[in-house]
Amino acid sequence: MAPAENNAESLLVRARQAAKRAHCPYSNFHVGAAVRCADGSVIDGCNVENASYGLSICAERVALFTAISQGKRPIELAVSCIDAKGDAAPGSRMPCGACRQVMQELLPSKADVSIDGVGTRQLEQLLPTPFELRQPTIN
Numbered sequence: 001m002a003p004a005e006n007n008a009e010s011l012l013v014r015a016r017q018a019a020k021r022a023h024c025p026y027s028n029f030h031v032g033a034a035v036r037c038a039d040g041s042v043i044d045g046c047n048v049e050n051a052s053y054g055l056s057i058c059a060e061r062v063a064l065f066t067a068i069s070q071g072k073r074p075i076e077l078a079v080s081c082i083d084a085k086g087d088a089a090p091g092s093r094m095p096c097g098a099c100r101q102v103m104q105e106l107l108p109s110k111a112d113v114s115i116d117g118v119g120t121r122q123l124e125q126l127l128p129t130p131f132e133l134r135q136p137t138i139n
Contacts, residue, residue, distance in 0.1 A: 008076075008078060008112065008114040008120055010042075011034045011035075011036055011042065011076065011077075011078035011114060012034075012078045012080055012114055012116050014032075014034035014042055014044045014078070015032040015033050015034040015044060015059075015078045015079055015080035015116065016032055016080045016082055016116065017032065017044070018032030018033065018034060018044035018045055018046045018059065018063075018080075019031055019032030019046055019059065019080050019081065019082040020032070020046075020082065021046045022046040022047045022048070022059070023046070023047070023048045023049055024047055024048075024049045025049060026049050026051070026053070027049060028083065029047070029081060029083050030046070030047070030081065030082045030083050031046065031047040031058065031059040031060075031079065031080070031081045031082075032044060032045070032046050032047075032059050032079070032080050032082070033045050033046075033058075033059040033060045033062065033063040033064075033077060033078065033079045033080075034063060034077070034078045035063045035064055035067050035074040035075075035076065035077050035078075036074070036075055036076040036077075037067055037072035037073055037074055037075060038072070038073040038074075038075050039072060039073075041072060043063055043066050043067045043070065043072065043074075044063055045059050045060075045061075045062025045063035045064075045065075045066055046059045046062060047059045047062070048062065058095070058096060058098070058099050059079065060077065060079055060095050060099040060102070060103065061098070061099055061102050063077070064077070064102060064103065064106050064107075067106075068106060074106055074107055074111075075107065075108060075111060076107075076111055076112050076113075076114075077103065077107060077111065077112075077113045077114070078113075078114040078115075078116070079093075079095055079113065079114070079115050079116065080115075080116035081093055081116065082116075084116075084117060086117075088117070090115075090117070090118045093115055093116065093117050093118050094115060094118065094126075095113070095115070095126065097127075100123075100126050100127040100130075101127065101130060101131060103123055103126070103127070104123065104127050104130040104132075105130075107123050108123070109122075109123055109124045110122055110123070110124065111123045113126060
């Protein structure tokens with residue numbers, strides 16, 4: 001069994017903590033994400049909204065882009081929306097299509113994606129037929 005600090009639940013805890021830092025004055029939908037990197041480090045991020053919605057960014061992309069910008073290789077991701085009601089449908093907790101596309105390029109195809117309140121899925125289950133300009137190099 002993996003040490004407590006390296007399991008999926010620990011990533012979800014980090015994602016929940018990151019969600020508390022979200023800047024979401026328009027949706028009031030606090031989302032956090034945490035990514036485990038190949039070197040064992042964990043990087044988190046939260047959603048940041050803007051009055052011009054197209055300039056907003058999701059928590060998943062913040063965490064993934066931060067990892068890449070720090071020279072890290074993301075290998076696993078956890079996502080949490082702390083505002084989702086306990087009985088919310090799984091679809092309201094899932095990463096958006098844009099984030100799934102970014103995950104497809106930056107995570108291994110068999111990467112685990114843990115979604116708070118839904119469970120763990122492999123990336124290829126979340127986006128079985130991604131848009132690709134080239135053959136993926138991460139696997």
